Amino acid sequence: xxxxxxxxxxxxxxxxxxxxxxxxxxxxxxxxxLNVALxxxxxxSKRNLALEAAEKQRLEEEKARLEAEAKTLERYKxxxxxxxxxxxxxxxxxxxxxxxFVFSSEVLFASGRAELTAAGxxxxxxxxxxxxxxxxxxxxxxxxxxxxxGHTDDQPIxxxxxxxxxWELSQARALSVVLYLMTSxxxxxxxxxxxxxxxxxxxxxxxxxxxxx
Numbered sequence: 001x002x003x004x005x006x007x008x009x010x011x012x013x014x015x016x017x018x019x020x021x022x023x024x025x026x027x028x029x030x031x032x033x034l035n036v037a038l039x040x041x042x043x044x045s046k047r048n049l050a051l052e053a054a055e056k057q058r059l060e061e062e063k064a065r066l067e068a069e070a071k072t073l074e075r076y077k078x079x080x081x082x083x084x085x086x087x088x089x090x091x092x093x094x095x096x097x098x099x100x101f102v103f104s105s106e107v108l109f110a111s112g113r114a115e116l117t118a119a120g121x122x123x124x125x126x127x128x129x130x131x132x133x134x135x136x137x138x139x140x141x142x143x144x145x146x147x148x149x150g151h152t153d154d155q156p157i158x159x160x161x162x163x164x165x166x167w168e169l170s171q172a173r174a175l176s177v178v179l180y181l182m183t184s185x186x187x188x189x190x191x192x193x194x195x196x197x198x199x200x201x202x203x204x205x206x207x208x209x210x211x212x213x
Contacts, residue, residue, distance in 0.1 A: 069142050076138050094123065101127065105152075105173070112161055114172035116180055124177060128185040135191075146181075147193040150174030154199040171196025 095102050105111075108120035116124065131146065138144060150170035163169040174194040181187040 073142055076134055079134055114176050116176050128181055145191055145193050148174045148177045150196040152199050166198040170198050
């Protein structure tokens with residue numbers, strides 16, 4: 001009876017020691033896994049901060065580059081319009097409004113037509129020559145486009161015209177100027193744009209015969 005009791009006590013002690021060892025292993029493993037996870041989180045956070053800093057620097061550099069390009073382009077635009085003022089100031093029907101030069105339709109086209117007249121081609125060539133001189137100095141990395149806008153008055157198209165409405169006439173006139181600049185003045189097509197506004201964005205909103213020109 002005494003031997004049996006001793007054996008039972010020994011077995012209980014061995015079982016308790018085994019469980020304690022197992023728990024220690026589990027706690028140690030959990031601690032190691034937690035340390036690895038924390039290290040991964042710290043490394044990921046560090047990478048994210050580095051990426052954010054790099055992106056911020058890239059955006060700042062891009063902003064500085066665009067601002068520098070805008071200043072450079074503004075300077076060339078100022079030179080261009082300064083030269084135009086001297087060339088066109090005495091020509092009736094031609095004016096400079098803000099950052100664009102404006103030809104009245106009578107200077108370039110016959111009434112209701114979209115083909116440049118001989119006099120119109122001469123005036124466009126004068127502008128093209130100045131533009132080519134100025135643009136030769138503009139750095140290649142600066143993107144610029146000469147936009148030619150066609151406008152009309154609000155008078156309806158006369159019967160028999162090949163144009164259905166003022167939209168078509170204004171677009172055709174703008175395209176005529178662009179095609180002339182491209183084919184006769186050898187200006188690069190990627191630097192040209194033709195747009196037609198019909199009667200809906202008049203250069204002069206006043207309602208008079210003089211303003212219909």
